Amino acid sequence: MSTGLQRLPESDNPAKLYEELREQYGPVAPVLLHGDLPAWLVLGYRENLEAMRTQSLFSRDSRLWNAFQEGRVPADSPLMPMVAWQPLCVFADGDEHARLRGAVVDGLSQFNRHGIRRYVTHYTHELIQGFAASGRADLVRDYAERLPMLVVSRLLGMAPGEGPALVEPTLDLIRGSETAAASNQRVTEVLTDLVQRKKAKPGTSDLTSRLIAHESNLSDTEIVEHLRLVLVAAHQNTVNLIAHTLRMLLTDRRFRGSLSGGRMTLPDALEQVMWDNPPIGAIPGRWATGDTVLGGQQIKAGDMLVLCIAAANVDPEQRPDLSLPMHGNRSHLALSSGPHECPGGDIGRAIADTGIDVLMDLLPDMELAVHEGELGTTTDWMARRPSALPVTFKPKRFKDGGGRAESTGAQPLPEAAVSTPSQEPSSAPAVAKPGPWWRSLFRRRP
Template sequence: MTTPEPSVPPGPVPPPGCPAHGMSPDALRRLYGAEAEADPQALYEVLRKEHGQVAPVLLHGDLPAWLVLGHRENLEVMRSPSRFSNNSRLWSMFQQGRVGQDSPLLPIVGWQPICVFADGADHERLRSAVRDGLEQFDRRGIRRYVIRYTNQLVDSFAATGQADLIGDFAEKLPMLVMTQLFGMPEEYGPRLVDAALDLMKGSETALASNELVVDTLRTLAERKKAKPGHDFTTWLIGHEADLTDDEVMEHLRLVLVAANETTVNLIANTLRMVLTDRRFRANLAGGHMTLPDALEQVLWDEPPLSVITGRWATGDTVLGGKQISKGDMLLLGLAAGNVDPEIRPDLQKPLMGNRAHLAFSSGPHECPGQDIGRAIADTGIDTLLARLPDLQLGVSEGELRSSATWLSQRLESLPVRFTPPGSTGGGGKESVNFASTMPGPLPATVPAPVPDASPAGQPKKRPVAKSWRSLFHRGG
């Protein structure tokens, strides 16, 4: 199934150039290609220097858009739905017929019956179903899944004394947890990981990957209609908002893809910072920063998504001193806004417990599942480091490479080495194949969380400090 064709009838194709900006393509910076992929952060600063807090850019197909670079300007767009709508059918490029049906932008910006593209009462109806479904999960129950899968993943490579924490850990853990929360068979995980990664890259195969995700989720929804369970899919189907079949499937796709991409990047960026950043080492080893604090710092410095789409101007307006025309697309520059010199003149200063970053957006469209993502990253990293306390980088920091797309920057690999642990949870004496560690077929539904065994009134103790101190004191 392909993304629905925009319902706005196409108009005539305009002459070459970018009338939305009054500038030729050669005068604009592209958010794709060698310059953007080599160092997107450097590109943002070049744009800020050239244009200020709102910059004209080009997307795939040389389609014009505005990239919002300023922290305050991003918040202004996020919190002003009457001026900047989420309805992509307003985009002038759709109305002018300039977006082909084979465009890799379509899976991301093509209108779909989901809360991301809705405003007002319709948005609240759809968002309430997603929000209420996600709030059904007990955080302790989620953490138990994370610990279980982290141990299984560690068991699959522990005996070798080395691993790639991207391919062997970060890219697998979130999807394994999400398949359980969705009530999916576990074997869905690997193929959905590959499809979700490809979809977010906006590659030439993005449309095919989108079809795989859609077909998988449509089948899942049909099964849950026939046999409900204690899972997000069932709650979405039965919510009082009375979602249509298409709305159910599209929201499953939205949550799955968004949750996976953002959590993979959050885990990867945090682990890289832990292993390479002396500031992190000093603050964590000295007890000045907890692991949740570290996650928030990463969300400031390297948000999981660099850019998110999108908003469309409902009328002619002004933003950051730029004249925005009705129907123009605005891209929210999360990474650029988080390092805006006007709010962060000193980028080396830690931001303890400060959640004013843009990583999860703001306003009526703020991410409703951000705490689940934090729980997966926090618990997964904590468990990993408790299992492998002398973890250290396996290559020089200069050898680490990242790949960038117009939406995110991702660490390609994170080689590490460690002392193979003793036999723990099934691993340690010999290499264990990941698939063989699975305890047989999993139930099709998520069981109710087991009550916490901690005495009433006493917070459950976590081994964070010990595992972090072990890592740093051994010189990793």
């Protein structure tokens, strides 16, 4: 091992580093985070499961981190938005976790796939209307980044015009950029105002009103923080899932042929993408409650674990042959596992499934406007996805004022997407770059 810190070059694929670390250290590797703070990168599938499921050994309470207790993390560290303790279910264990998570789960459970699909169908038509006449689009900027926010913001109870303004700040706040803190503040302010409006005039079928009225008696701060959690997680994860899946459909003839030929369903395709390109590649973290051993490494009390989902999903012990399809297999770790498994996974799947299905139906002749080798990748410390997907297609006309393609039957926007007896389902522009700090996030310890 080098005696100096090795910095990951900007152009490198993080997957290469993960495999180098796996070969050198095994399923758990020592790394340095920003500010030369030591941590453990969990690469193995079994080891990730153990960390995710064993709260007695690996807590979500970041206040246990020895770097915090020793005052080694500056207040302006770009790690802080993700690891600083907040009154959220993702930073709690035991009874407190059950109280907070129960409110979120109950709030999300009111939405069914049928109602969500109607929202998605409406907004897909609306977005396509904006670029269909030109015969060109960037499916990342013009579609994947916008659709999830339009849907999720409505589920939270926002007015139709509020969602679009939150797309860029929501993407920016987890990039680790210089403007991330300001973006986070902007999102928080919007959600704080939303809570006050809903307290004065509650809705009947939105997440905000449900959290306000929930028997868990959440404080205003807890409500705002959990709304922000749902908004950011649902948006980021679904943007990446849609973008990765569309790239596969546009560049992999075998993948697209399996889908069009009926050998693979779109839900199967989404699961395959979550195996190969999970929406979030690395998650900080877990903190050791005491001295223990994981993957052959001696973990000390207060040490941080960074769960590397991208590496775990391709663990050779779990998937010795990566060419074999994983259709219908939901045992990937893209949505975590154990007590902190993502409660909104089905909502994200419904948005991606319906959004891609309707898009491909309306614009079946889409083709990449550039060579596949020219497609770039936007990478930050938690995830990576296509930076742009420029496509061309035959220009399409829409009816005046209707917001609908002539060849489709778009439905008007539903007033609710909640479960009720009658509703039960039977050339690419420049992309903002992350700040440079993340590129040295996972460095080998000297």
